[in-house]
Amino acid sequence: MAYTVTATPAGPVGSQxxxxxxxxxxxxxxxxxxxxxxxxxxFCVLFMEVNGKWVELDRxxxxxxxLNPAFAKKFIVDYxxxxxxKLKFALFDQDKSSMQLYEHDFLGEFSCTLxxxxxxxxxxxxxxxxxxxxxxxxxxxxxxxxxxxxxxITLSVAGRKLDKKDLFGKSDPFLEFYKPGDDxxxxxxxxxxxxxxTLDPVWKPFTVPLVSLCDGDVEKLIKVTCxxxxxxxxxxxxxxxxxxxxxxxxxxxxxxxxxxCINPKKQKKKKNYKNSxxxxxxxxxxTRDFSFLDYIxxxxxxxxxxxxxxxxSNGNPRDPSSLHYINPMGTNEYLSAxxxxxxxxxxxxxxxxxxxxxxGAQLPPxxxxxxxxxxxxxxxxxxxxxxxxxxxxxxxxxxHIRFYGPTNFSPIVNHVARFAAQATQQEAASQYFILLIITxxxxxxxxETRHAxxxxxxxxxxxxxxGVGNADFAAMEFLDGDSRVLxxxxxxxxxxxxxxxxxxxxxxxAPKETLAKAVLAELPQQVVQYFKHRNLPPIASEPx
Numbered sequence: 001m002a003y004t005v006t007a008t009p010a011g012p013v014g015s016q017x018x019x020x021x022x023x024x025x026x027x028x029x030x031x032x033x034x035x036x037x038x039x040x041x042x043f044c045v046l047f048m049e050v051n052g053k054w055v056e057l058d059r060x061x062x063x064x065x066x067l068n069p070a071f072a073k074k075f076i077v078d079y080x081x082x083x084x085x086k087l088k089f090a091l092f093d094q095d096k097s098s099m100q101l102y103e104h105d106f107l108g109e110f111s112c113t114l115x116x117x118x119x120x121x122x123x124x125x126x127x128x129x130x131x132x133x134x135x136x137x138x139x140x141x142x143x144x145x146x147x148x149x150x151x152x153i154t155l156s157v158a159g160r161k162l163d164k165k166d167l168f169g170k171s172d173p174f175l176e177f178y179k180p181g182d183d184x185x186x187x188x189x190x191x192x193x194x195x196x197x198t199l200d201p202v203w204k205p206f207t208v209p210l211v212s213l214c215d216g217d218v219e220k221l222i223k224v225t226c227x228x229x230x231x232x233x234x235x236x237x238x239x240x241x242x243x244x245x246x247x248x249x250x251x252x253x254x255x256x257x258x259x260x261c262i263n264p265k266k267q268k269k270k271k272n273y274k275n276s277x278x279x280x281x282x283x284x285x286x287t288r289d290f291s292f293l294d295y296i297x298x299x300x301x302x303x304x305x306x307x308x309x310x311x312x313s314n315g316n317p318r319d320p321s322s323l324h325y326i327n328p329m330g331t332n333e334y335l336s337a338x339x340x341x342x343x344x345x346x347x348x349x350x351x352x353x354x355x356x357x358x359x360g361a362q363l364p365p366x367x368x369x370x371x372x373x374x375x376x377x378x379x380x381x382x383x384x385x386x387x388x389x390x391x392x393x394x395x396x397x398x399x400h401i402r403f404y405g406p407t408n409f410s411p412i413v414n415h416v417a418r419f420a421a422q423a424t425q426q427e428a429a430s431q432y433f434i435l436l437i438i439t440x441x442x443x444x445x446x447x448e449t450r451h452a453x454x455x456x457x458x459x460x461x462x463x464x465x466x467g468v469g470n471a472d473f474a475a476m477e478f479l480d481g482d483s484r485v486l487x488x489x490x491x492x493x494x495x496x497x498x499x500x501x502x503x504x505x506x507x508x509x510a511p512k513e514t515l516a517k518a519v520l521a522e523l524p525q526q527v528v529q530y531f532k533h534r535n536l537p538p539i540a541s542e543p544x
Contacts, residue, residue, distance in 0.1 A: 021147040022118060023212060024075040025187065026060060028091055030137040031067045031127075034105040038232070039065045040093040042107055044140075046075045049086035061191075062094045065233030072176070072191040074212065076147065077114060085114040089140055091127065108135025110142075117144045122182070143181075151210040152289045153245060155281065157192070158202040162261065162277035165228035165236040172229040173201045173238060175279070179214055179222050186223055189213050194229040199277070210245070210286060218245040218286075224279065226261050239263045239276035248284040257281040290538055292524035295531060298538025300429050302348040302527075303419070306338060306390055307412040308375065309439035311360035312403045314469075323440050323469050324398060333468035333504045335391060337438045340515040341464060342387035345434060353383040356390045357412055362402040369404050371411040406444030409437060413452040413463065420459035429536040432527050433461040441471035447489040453479060454486060457494040462526045464519050467503045476501040496529055497522070 026044050034040050043062040047054040057077065063069030079085070088111045092104040108127025117123055127138035157175065165171045174194045181187035190208050195201035214220040221242050227235040239261035251257035260275040267273050288294075296302075315322030326332055346352050359371040374382030376393040377400075384390040416435045423431040443449055453463065465480070467473040479486060480501040486494040500522045507515040531537075 020079050022077050022079040022114065023145045023147050023209070024077060024117065025071070025143045025145070026075070026089060027068075027070045027141040028107075028127075029068050029124075029139040029141065031069070031091060032093075032107050032136045032138055033067060034093040034107065039067050040105070040107060041065060041095075041233075042067075042069050042091050043094055043104075044071055045090045045092065045101065046077075047088040047090065048077070049088075054088055063233070064231070070188045072188050079114055079118060079146070087112060087114055087117075089142065091138075091140070106130070108138045108140075110140050114144075117142050118146075120144075143187075145211060145215075147209055147211055149209070149211045149216040150289050150291060150294060151216065151286050152207050153210050153213055154205055154207040154283075154285045154287070155248065156203075156205040156283045158200070158256075158280045158282055159226065159261075160200050160278040160280060162199045162201070162226065163228075163238050163263070164199060165238060170197045170199050171236075171238065172196050173198070173226055174229055174235075175203065176225045176227065177213065177222060178225065179212075179220065189222075205283075209289075214245050218249070220244060224259075226277070226279065237263065241279065245284070245286070248281045249286065251281040251284050253283055256283075288537065290528065290532070292528050294538045295429050295432075295527060296348055298429065300527070300531075300538065301350060301431050302345055303423075303431050303433045304342065304345045304349060304354045305412075305416050305433065305435050306342070306354065306356045307372075307409075307435060307437040308334060308356070308358045308394065309360055309407060309437070309441075310358045310401060310403050311405045311407050311440070313405070313407075313471075314403055314440050316403070317398045324403075326395060326398075334438050335394070337436070337466040337468065337504060337515070337519075338390055338394070339387060341436050341466075341519050342390065344516050344520060346387055352386045354386070354390055355382040356384050356393055357382060357415065358397065358401070359409075359412055360403070360405050360407055362404045364400060367402060371408045372415050407439065407442060408445040408448070409439075409443055410445050410448035410452040412437065413449060413456060417452065417456045417459055417461060420456070420461040423460055424534075427536070429531045429538055431460060432530070433459070434464065434523070435461065436464045436466065438466045438468060439476075440467070440469040441473075443475050446475060449479070450486060451488040451490065453499060454488040454492050454494045457486075457496050457498050460527075460530050461498060462523055463499045464523075465499060465501045466519065467501065467505075470505060473501070473503055476503075496526065496533070498526060 028042055031040055031042055041062050041064050043060050045059045046057045048057050058075050060071035060073040088109055090109040091107040093107055094104055096103050110125050110127055122143040124139055124141040127135040127140055129135050159173055162171055162173050172194050175192045177190040178186035179189050189212050192203045210216050214222055221244055223242050225240040226238040228238055229235055241259050241261055259279045261277045261279050263276045314324050317324035356375045358373050358375045363370050363373055375397045384393050416433050420433040465476050467476055479499045502519050
């Protein structure tokens with residue numbers, strides 16, 4: 001994209017990039033009883049089919065002694081409209097503390113697609129055993145909710161003078177938060193941890209999506225129930241109350257909100273009954289948890305620059321063994337990498353004007369070596385129109401340059417970093433820079449490149465390196481800080497990992513989209529991480 005200071009609104013984003021989060025709530029009914037002396041202790045495991053195999057995504061907590069569990073832990077799944085996403089919900093009776101599923105008794109399973117759940121919003125189906133027969137009268141209910149509201153609520157809650165429920169000690173209190181379901185019944189949203197041996201508990205602050213707690217409606221009544229924990233699952237009821245998020249938000253650090261915990265049975269029996277203790281809302285804050293898509297839809301432009309290695313180790317481009325040789329199909333590994341990455345990123349840029357730079361070649365007329373030159377030979381306007389423009393400029397420049405060396409990355413990294421540094425002066429999430437470097441091998445200026453990357457990690461910038469050919473790419477792996485933090489030669493550490501390295505040879509026989517997925521895998525989180533670190537909301541975002 002042409003480097004501009006003014007932000008331009010983002011164009012429409014294709015459905016394949018609009019990944020919404022879907023929250024799945026699971027309940028079981030009439031589950032098989034596998035325990036001899038008590039009832040089953042069920043937990044649910046969610047699997048998704050990936051390349052024909054079932055892969056575990058997550059599991060719920062265990063409901064002790066309960067054949068009709070409502071699990072508080074929700075499954076959150078990325079929903080891709082254009083993919084068939086097969087899911088399997090399997091229930092087990094926990095027998096041991098083992099993570100291995102074969103150690104637990106199987107209670108039944110149910111398979112369907114995510115689309116089926118989403119289109120119905122809520123489904124109830126029979127559980128089946130491995131042989132396809134019904135698992136007794138066991139049923140499973142799955143409800144779906146799209147987490148499109150990105151507000152989250154953080155609550156800090158305590159208790160005072162709660163009723164004593166244990167004969168020989170104090171209570172072990174915990175809270176459960178419920179919202180009204182579509183069917184008029186209360187639906188469990190969150191369960192706090194248990195605080196042992198106290199009538200004045202202070203629970204850890206917790207954060208849940210606002211949609212989970214009250215469907216995003218701060219005036220909606222929610223119910224909070226207090227129990228005394230018993231290890232056999234027969235928890236003793238202490239009391240309950242109803243409130244709303246709007247009411248809880250009145251709590252300030254200096255002015256906590258106090259709510260009476262009422263036991264209706266005791267209230268009926270005792271004339272002088274006041275309450276079963278006080279629940280104190282110490283603080284209640286609503287914030288927004290912005291996603292990559294929020295920033296893109298908010299108008300953030302992805303500024304794409306390509307850096308191409310024209311060093312002599314690539315071979316003479318007229319020789320079929322050269323990495324720059326354009327075969328009769330009109331392509332080579334450099335072009336394939338440009339297409340794979342560029343085709344996806346160009347959707348996030350409104351004017352689709354991309355600078356394309358070369359390094360490691362001697363240029364006419366004086367044949368001096370350059371480590372950052374415009375491949376269209378127009379230094380004041382190095383921009384190419386779309387990915388096609390980059391491809392045309394690349395093909396046109398090959399006959400006019402001499403491949404030379406060394407392989408210096410730092411000039412191009414610093415070139416893009418200068419523009420990224422200018423963008424930070426706007427104090428807005430308007431531009432994020434992506435540098436794609438395509439190279440055939442070993443970096444000559446490793447110390448300078450490490451230093452340049454560490455400095456760039458403070459800027460709205462990511463670097464993608466695609467290694468072409470069959471060289472040793474150990475240095476590239478070193479720059480990609482997945483396994484260790486990258487350090488400059490001065491000892492300074494990168495504030496975040498901004499380099500993603502992928503060897504092209506791993507994808508030679510794979511579909512084009514697999515290279516793009518691998519190369520761009522870390523980019524969305526790098527964008528979000530940077531803007532969150534700078535406390536920059538999307539440009540067009542509403543206050544929480």
